[in-house]
Amino acid sequence: MSGHEKLYIDEAFASNWIAPLGPNVDAFEQEIAQFVGANDAIAVSSGTAAIHLALSLLDVKKGDRVFCPALTFVASANPILYQGAEPVFIDSELESWNMSPKALIKAFEEAALEGELPKAVIVVNLYGQSAKMDEIVTICNQFGVPIIEDAAESLGTTYKGKASGTFGKFGIYSFNGNKIITTSGGGMLVSNDREEIKRARFLASQARDQATHYQHSVMGYNYRLSNLLAGVGRAQLQVLEHRVSARREIFENYFKNLADLPGISFMPELKDTRTNRWLTTLTINENEAGVTTKQLLAALYKEKIEARPVWKPLHLQPLFQGCLYYAHEKNNDVAERLFTTGICLPSGSNLTEDEQQRVITCIREVFNQSISKRSYLYPGKQEV
Numbered sequence: 001m002s003g004h005e006k007l008y009i010d011e012a013f014a015s016n017w018i019a020p021l022g023p024n025v026d027a028f029e030q031e032i033a034q035f036v037g038a039n040d041a042i043a044v045s046s047g048t049a050a051i052h053l054a055l056s057l058l059d060v061k062k063g064d065r066v067f068c069p070a071l072t073f074v075a076s077a078n079p080i081l082y083q084g085a086e087p088v089f090i091d092s093e094l095e096s097w098n099m100s101p102k103a104l105i106k107a108f109e110e111a112a113l114e115g116e117l118p119k120a121v122i123v124v125n126l127y128g129q130s131a132k133m134d135e136i137v138t139i140c141n142q143f144g145v146p147i148i149e150d151a152a153e154s155l156g157t158t159y160k161g162k163a164s165g166t167f168g169k170f171g172i173y174s175f176n177g178n179k180i181i182t183t184s185g186g187g188m189l190v191s192n193d194r195e196e197i198k199r200a201r202f203l204a205s206q207a208r209d210q211a212t213h214y215q216h217s218v219m220g221y222n223y224r225l226s227n228l229l230a231g232v233g234r235a236q237l238q239v240l241e242h243r244v245s246a247r248r249e250i251f252e253n254y255f256k257n258l259a260d261l262p263g264i265s266f267m268p269e270l271k272d273t274r275t276n277r278w279l280t281t282l283t284i285n286e287n288e289a290g291v292t293t294k295q296l297l298a299a300l301y302k303e304k305i306e307a308r309p310v311w312k313p314l315h316l317q318p319l320f321q322g323c324l325y326y327a328h329e330k331n332n333d334v335a336e337r338l339f340t341t342g343i344c345l346p347s348g349s350n351l352t353e354d355e356q357q358r359v360i361t362c363i364r365e366v367f368n369q370s371i372s373k374r375s376y377l378y379p380g381k382q383e384v
């Protein structure tokens with residue numbers, strides 16, 4: 001928390017606006033829309049709910065296909081299943097770690113041949129990094145398929161100066177506890193299409209028709225954000241820029257102190273973008289490093305430092321067994337490689353320099369031990 005959240009919560013209590021909806025919700029929606037430069041926004045109970053609403057608005061139904069990146073959190077794809085639709089997974093490319101335009105074209109071409117074009121393409125900006133939006137938007141426009149931009153992890157990121165989350169028909173943000181700003185739980189759906197957001201508002205509040213009694217013609221959801229939590233969000237939004245700077249500094253510090261280690265590569269920053277560096281992530285080339293991701297995670301864990309592996313690709317999950325998947329290139333599965341070699345370092349905006357140093361020291365020790373072990377096993381190597 002930033003310290004100012006209670007002001008908004010107290011205000012909600014004082015005015016007795018405890019229900020879902022209320023002045024904080026309205027203001028939070030306007031403030032987010034203005035911040036990212038979208039015409040309209042609706043605050044909802046989670047990022048997942050926002051994706052689900054977007055799919056509903058695009059009329060994704062049973063049997064429809066939806067393209068989705070392979071390398072993402074399951075929440076990007078679960079709403080596809082809620083609609084009874086079929087996800088088709090698209091591999092990553094190495095410059096952004098996000099959706100590979102090459103794999104996307106291949107998926108589109110095959111789908112067009114089969115007469116099974118997807119109803120929507122979900123694009124994810126992983127760990128705060130924008131996907132290659134110019135290329136992806138061009139391809140999707142060519143096939144006339146709308147984009148839902150899952151910017152759950154990339155609020156505060158820009159691509160060519162434009163806010164992440166504003167490149168598709170719909171954009172979604174998450175305010176879950178682990179995201180760069182939080183309402184403890186919450187999300188936002190944004191769009192330039194005010195009519196669609198109006199419809200989202202209707203669907204998200206049980207789809208109640210205009211009538212003097214309770215009248216319902218279509219199925220709705222209970223997805224609205226509470227006025228209390230929206231208050232937390234308003235205060236959080238005020239410190240977003242600070243948090244982006246803090247996370248970028250944490251990245252710089254890790255980079256400065258670890259990039260010289262053999263076999264380590266940090267997630268790059270895509271050209272013409274400014275990522276929020278939600279999480280500092282890197283990959284380890286086991287052969288060069290003499291250390292595996294698993295060993296490193298275990299060593300950090302022993303020091304009570306919580307690090308995480310990179311998301312396990314969805315096409316490898318039992319839940320999505322049998323779903324279509326398109327690789328970046330033949331025999332080049334980028335998402336899978338990022339998963340087996342990737343690691344996310346502690347990156348909280350409030351991480352102190354001492355805490356960062358502990359992480360750095362622990363990682364350097366693991367590498368040092370590996371190097372001394374190797375020079376013991378292969379003494380000749382030391383001279384090389």
Ligand SMILES: *Cc1c(COP(=O)(O)O)cnc(C)c1O
Pocket residue numbers: 045046047048049072073075076124150152153173174175176186187
């Ligand atoms: C967190 C997250 C979501 C879901 O957001 P919730 O608010 O937790 O429902 C969706 N997609 C990605 C990529 C996420 O990281």
